[in-house]
Amino acid sequence: MAEKYIPFLKEEIEKVIEQYPTPFHLYDEKAIRENARRFKKAFGWNEGFKEYFAIKATPNPYLMKILKEEGFGVDCSSEVELELARRVGMRGEEIMLTSNDTPASEFHAAKQLGAIINLDDISHIDYLEKNAGLPETICMRYNPGDLKQGNLIIGHPEDSKYGFTHEQIIEGYRLLKNKGVKEFGVHTMVASNELDPDYFIETADVLFNLIVEVHQKAGVKIRFANLGGGVGIPYKPGQKPVDLEYVSAGIRKLYEEKIFGNGLAPLKIFFELGRAITGPYGYLVAQVLHIKKTYKNFAGLDASMANLMRPGMYGAYHHITVLGKENEPRNRKYDVTGSLCENNDKFAIDRMLPEIEPGDVVVIHDAGAHGHAMGFNYNGKLRSAELLLRENGEIVQIRRAETAEDYFATLDFKSLKDFKA
Ligand SMILES: *Cc1c(COP(=O)(O)O)cnc(C)c1O
Numbered sequence: 001m002a003e004k005y006i007p008f009l010k011e012e013i014e015k016v017i018e019q020y021p022t023p024f025h026l027y028d029e030k031a032i033r034e035n036a037r038r039f040k041k042a043f044g045w046n047e048g049f050k051e052y053f054a055i056k057a058t059p060n061p062y063l064m065k066i067l068k069e070e071g072f073g074v075d076c077s078s079e080v081e082l083e084l085a086r087r088v089g090m091r092g093e094e095i096m097l098t099s100n101d102t103p104a105s106e107f108h109a110a111k112q113l114g115a116i117i118n119l120d121d122i123s124h125i126d127y128l129e130k131n132a133g134l135p136e137t138i139c140m141r142y143n144p145g146d147l148k149q150g151n152l153i154i155g156h157p158e159d160s161k162y163g164f165t166h167e168q169i170i171e172g173y174r175l176l177k178n179k180g181v182k183e184f185g186v187h188t189m190v191a192s193n194e195l196d197p198d199y200f201i202e203t204a205d206v207l208f209n210l211i212v213e214v215h216q217k218a219g220v221k222i223r224f225a226n227l228g229g230g231v232g233i234p235y236k237p238g239q240k241p242v243d244l245e246y247v248s249a250g251i252r253k254l255y256e257e258k259i260f261g262n263g264l265a266p267l268k269i270f271f272e273l274g275r276a277i278t279g280p281y282g283y284l285v286a287q288v289l290h291i292k293k294t295y296k297n298f299a300g301l302d303a304s305m306a307n308l309m310r311p312g313m314y315g316a317y318h319h320i321t322v323l324g325k326e327n328e329p330r331n332r333k334y335d336v337t338g339s340l341c342e343n344n345d346k347f348a349i350d351r352m353l354p355e356i357e358p359g360d361v362v363v364i365h366d367a368g369a370h371g372h373a374m375g376f377n378y379n380g381k382l383r384s385a386e387l388l389l390r391e392n393g394e395i396v397q398i399r400r401a402e403t404a405e406d407y408f409a410t411l412d413f414k415s416l417k418d419f420k421a
Pocket of ligand 1: 054056075098189192193229230231273274275276369
């Protein structure tokens, strides 16, 4: 099986470990920037094209600043994420709020920042108007129901909690137009971790058809179409990444026909990808604590599901490299585990690997999105540090590891003294 690329050598990472103990997440700035530029270039034909990085994937302000410099905005889905964007210096249309079951305070915060608000439900029109006032620009999230197949992770669109129905969204544009809203967008997202490039072209088709219909039925000219997130990454060696140039060419063809052809240009194309922006360029680095041989062979790491939950939660595949043993035969079978008191705390089950010994450094690939971000404190586990490999080869810490004091920060031990049990 082909090995996956790693942007550092064993000796280099051993030096890093002396300063920053394992486990930690490490992101590759150069690769993230190159990927961002390639994405933008692929859609260079579309004036106003913008990617709003879904910060829930990797909410680190240093990465956000890098992506901002590359011309990206951010997609937020909570008040704290909006605050994070604010602290990175983002404002106005650099920020999109795509949330659901949205509290008033979140609409308020988005409005204060001048962010683009993406409504999830027709009832939110009144709710937003009452609680924050309607902004000049509004986007709505479309749930195409049976007009589009969802993918495995998101499931059938009709069962999904997100978005307006077809009838509701057309009514929504009429309502908002009457209420004086001036600029309109449309959004949809019906896939997650999808590797089929045609899927995204079909999604654009669904939205472009809707844009034509909204113009006919509600007299509204939509200014931007947000195609959502959900572009997958090749977690398994041998899988093919989504060819963004191909996706762009397919969308461009539909744009010429349906948008330009119906006099609805210009229309800006937006995405709000998370995983495809940083996922492949982040690595969880851990060390082997124990090799245990019972009915199976277990390699116990100093990392756990608290550092990367996807394998335990979804049975997701993450490739594992034992550093320095890349050229040894993968002829031993291991369950690679963490130390949580949960039997699903496994990074891999029945994985063929070279023979592992305690002290080996293990790299878990594709942990750059929905990795550290999904961390938690169950079992008193502390979230790990995040490091950045800069373009000049330097390693900087962009988030320190949690300490026990962080874990205790929400508890008041002073009052405990007076508390009678
Ligand atoms: C999670 C999410 C994204 C990002 O998804 P990825 O799979 O990381 O690309 C984008 N938009 C919305 C609304 C989301 O919920």
